[in-house]
Amino acid sequence: MTHPTKPTAPLLSVRGLTKDFQVGTVFSRRRVRAVNDVSFDLPAGRITALVGESGSGKSTIARCLARLEQPTSGEVLLDGEDVLRTQRRRASRAYRSKVQMVFQDPFGSLNPVHRIEHFLTRALVLHGHSATHEALCELLTTVGLTEDMLQSYPHELSGGQRQRVAIARALAVEPSLILADEPTSMLDVSVRVGVLNLMRRLRDERDIAMLYITHDLGSARYLADTTMVMFAGELVEGGDALAVMDAPAHPYTRLLLSAVPDPERAGSYDPVERARLREAILNPTSCPYGDDGTCSRTEPVRHIVGEASEARWGSPRPEAGGGQPHWVRCHLRAPASDIARRVLKATDRTDGEATDATEKAETTAA
Numbered sequence: 001m002t003h004p005t006k007p008t009a010p011l012l013s014v015r016g017l018t019k020d021f022q023v024g025t026v027f028s029r030r031r032v033r034a035v036n037d038v039s040f041d042l043p044a045g046r047i048t049a050l051v052g053e054s055g056s057g058k059s060t061i062a063r064c065l066a067r068l069e070q071p072t073s074g075e076v077l078l079d080g081e082d083v084l085r086t087q088r089r090r091a092s093r094a095y096r097s098k099v100q101m102v103f104q105d106p107f108g109s110l111n112p113v114h115r116i117e118h119f120l121t122r123a124l125v126l127h128g129h130s131a132t133h134e135a136l137c138e139l140l141t142t143v144g145l146t147e148d149m150l151q152s153y154p155h156e157l158s159g160g161q162r163q164r165v166a167i168a169r170a171l172a173v174e175p176s177l178i179l180a181d182e183p184t185s186m187l188d189v190s191v192r193v194g195v196l197n198l199m200r201r202l203r204d205e206r207d208i209a210m211l212y213i214t215h216d217l218g219s220a221r222y223l224a225d226t227t228m229v230m231f232a233g234e235l236v237e238g239g240d241a242l243a244v245m246d247a248p249a250h251p252y253t254r255l256l257l258s259a260v261p262d263p264e265r266a267g268s269y270d271p272v273e274r275a276r277l278r279e280a281i282l283n284p285t286s287c288p289y290g291d292d293g294t295c296s297r298t299e300p301v302r303h304i305v306g307e308a309s310e311a312r313w314g315s316p317r318p319e320a321g322g323g324q325p326h327w328v329r330c331h332l333r334a335p336a337s338d339i340a341r342r343v344l345k346a347t348d349r350t351d352g353e354a355t356d357a358t359e360k361a362e363t364t365a366a
């Protein structure tokens, strides 16, 4: 595996993370591999997007890092310490005060019987900070809410405001890393950008690192410094967010991007090209990367396809250091799990329906 050439010091490193779930009854031996041998670094003060379709394993990674799930194997290194080994049963308070999670559903994550003041006070006190009125107000102001909301119940706030409260609660412990699992997917489009801008501001002003999990490629392009693409429990591509989105190197990334409507190119949705990409993913016959344009099935697993670029928001924040090089998993590595076939079959059906609809529309127009 090739590592970035110009890295910022990783705040958190993941090595060979694998997670199997038992499925069926308690006596069942059937297991599903949700995450398979995933490795990446999360640099301090940068936003890393983890994109992929539903079921690709994104939330499982976040839950493993938040220590809500116990990984089957692998290492999670925070400041160089493998916390899965040193804190086997549960995460220490020190770990939880550095790594916080914000969930997709802002309503579900706030107990409806408590006022906003309660959530913020509890987070401050649990992590050894004093919950003065000033501290509570500062938290609310940081996330763009007002002091009077301290006395509100969650149901009295909008979805966007509730998500800001969830972020304020995470901020109360002064974390170095926020794991944000689809934090805007349940919000109206009109308030999404406000939450994304808040995340960007927290990175810029407080140097907080974020793992931003989403299936919305547009928001990943808008927000992230670095993007990683996940397919069927494995990472297939990563690097500078703009490079990955503008020059995707893996057929799966291309397949994902080809489903994003492009208003500048009418008819850009091309089921034939998508079928070709699916075939290239499941039954690869060649890989265009490697030293001489060919490569073997063994090593390296990752090919570098682009130079490390300067951090996207680097000019006002030179201390953030350089970006990561753009890498792609060798095309000859077919995905390991059956989930891959299931996911691609689903996109196959969608393409069939899209083609039928287009043909119908064309016939009607004629």
Ligand SMILES: Nc1ncnc2c1ncn2[C@@H]1O[C@H](COP(=O)(O)OP(=O)(O)OP(=O)(O)O)[C@@H](O)[C@H]1O
Binding pocket: 021, 022, 023, 032, 033, 034, 052, 053, 054, 055, 056, 057, 058, 059, 060, 061, 215, 339
């Ligand atoms: N507790 C569990 N028990 C059994 N299987 C699980 C469990 N949690 C997740 N899985 C399986 O693991 C795989 C990955 O799920 P995960 O929720 O991580 O995907 P995801 O990419 O986050 O999807 P989504 O965007 O829909 O949340 C799926 O096949 C899912 O069915």
